[in-house]
Amino acid sequence: MMRNFSVLVFGAAVLVACVSAIDPAVSQENAAERFGAFRAATTEAAQSYGTYARGCADGLVELPETGPTWQAMRLSRNRNWGHPEMIDYLQDLSREAARIGWAGLYIGDIGQPRGGPNTSGHASHQIGLDADIWMLPPGRLNLSRSERENLSSVSVRSEDQRSVTSAWTPQHAQLLRAAASDPRVDRIFVTPPVKIELCRTATPADTPWLQRIRPLQGHNYHFHVRLRCPAGSSNCETQTPSVAELSNGGNGCDATLTWWVTDYLNPPASTGQPAEPSEPAPRRRHPREYTLADLPRQCSQVVQRP
Incomplete structure (x- = not known):
C-alpha cells in the first residue's frame, strides 16, 4: 500500500511540475498572433501536435525558395515551412511534374515556421502536413520575389461551375494521379x-x-495535399473518417456527382411545407480566434522555445 501511495505522490508531483512550466498568461494569448510572429522553426525533433485545423509543430523545415523543379510562391507570407516528410514529398512530386512535361511546380502555402493558426486565410495548414500546389504549369523557374507576389494561378473550373476549363490538360490529371498515389498522402482537395x-x-x-x-x-x-501523420508523431491526429469510409470503399465518383451537380448546383425543389422552427446553430469559432489554451498543451511549450 505504501509503495502504491508513493507512486501516486511522485506522479502527481511530475504532473504539477509539467503544468507549472507553462505560464498561465501565455495560455490566454491569441494563438494566431503568437504563431504568426515567428520567423523560424524550433530546433527540436520534428513533431506534429493536434489536428490539421487545431495544432502546431516542432522542428519544421523550410522549403528552399527555388529548386531545380520548384519555386515557392508568395514568399512574404513566410509559409513555406513543413514537416520534413512534407518537404520531401513536395520535392518528389515536383520531379514527377518534370517527368510528365511541366517545368516543375509552383508551390503555395505549406505552413508557418511553428505551425499553429494562421494570421489570414487557411483554417488548416497548422501542423506542417498541408500544402497548396498551383494549377498553373510553371512557365519558368527563375521568378523574382516580386514576380512571385504578383503572378496569379489559373482557374480550372468553368464559370457555371459544372466542368473544367480549357486550362485543364491531360498533364493535370497525370499530376494528380501521381500526387494521390503516394502512400504518404491522406487526401487531396480539388x-x-x-x-x-x-x-x-x-x-x-x-x-x-x-x-x-x-x-x-x-x-x-x-490543389491541396494533406499527408497522414508521420511515424513518430504520436500526438498528431490524422483526419477521420478515413477516405475509404467517406467513399464507402469506392472511388467517390457517384457521391460527387449527386452532391455537386444535383444537390449543390441544382438543389431539390422545396416541398412547400413551412420549415420547423429551430434554434440557430451556434457560431463556430474560427481558428484565428483560438487562444493557446485551445490548442494541444504542447503548443504552449512550442511558443516558449528559443
Missing part, C-alpha cells in the same frame, strides 16, 4: 469539376488513388 472530370475517364484500377481525391469548394486555382 474543385468538384476536377473530381468529376477524373471520374469520367476512371477505371476500376484507379480506385485506390481516386478515392483520395476529395471535392471541395475553393480549390479551382490550386
Whole structure:
C-alpha cells in the first residue's frame, strides 16, 4: 500500500511540475498572433501536435525558395515551412511534374515556421502536413520575389461551375494521379469539376488513388495535399473518417456527382411545407480566434522555445 501511495505522490508531483512550466498568461494569448510572429522553426525533433485545423509543430523545415523543379510562391507570407516528410514529398512530386512535361511546380502555402493558426486565410495548414500546389504549369523557374507576389494561378473550373476549363490538360490529371498515389498522402482537395472530370475517364484500377481525391469548394486555382501523420508523431491526429469510409470503399465518383451537380448546383425543389422552427446553430469559432489554451498543451511549450 505504501509503495502504491508513493507512486501516486511522485506522479502527481511530475504532473504539477509539467503544468507549472507553462505560464498561465501565455495560455490566454491569441494563438494566431503568437504563431504568426515567428520567423523560424524550433530546433527540436520534428513533431506534429493536434489536428490539421487545431495544432502546431516542432522542428519544421523550410522549403528552399527555388529548386531545380520548384519555386515557392508568395514568399512574404513566410509559409513555406513543413514537416520534413512534407518537404520531401513536395520535392518528389515536383520531379514527377518534370517527368510528365511541366517545368516543375509552383508551390503555395505549406505552413508557418511553428505551425499553429494562421494570421489570414487557411483554417488548416497548422501542423506542417498541408500544402497548396498551383494549377498553373510553371512557365519558368527563375521568378523574382516580386514576380512571385504578383503572378496569379489559373482557374480550372468553368464559370457555371459544372466542368473544367480549357486550362485543364491531360498533364493535370497525370499530376494528380501521381500526387494521390503516394502512400504518404491522406487526401487531396480539388474543385468538384476536377473530381468529376477524373471520374469520367476512371477505371476500376484507379480506385485506390481516386478515392483520395476529395471535392471541395475553393480549390479551382490550386490543389491541396494533406499527408497522414508521420511515424513518430504520436500526438498528431490524422483526419477521420478515413477516405475509404467517406467513399464507402469506392472511388467517390457517384457521391460527387449527386452532391455537386444535383444537390449543390441544382438543389431539390422545396416541398412547400413551412420549415420547423429551430434554434440557430451556434457560431463556430474560427481558428484565428483560438487562444493557446485551445490548442494541444504542447503548443504552449512550442511558443516558449528559443
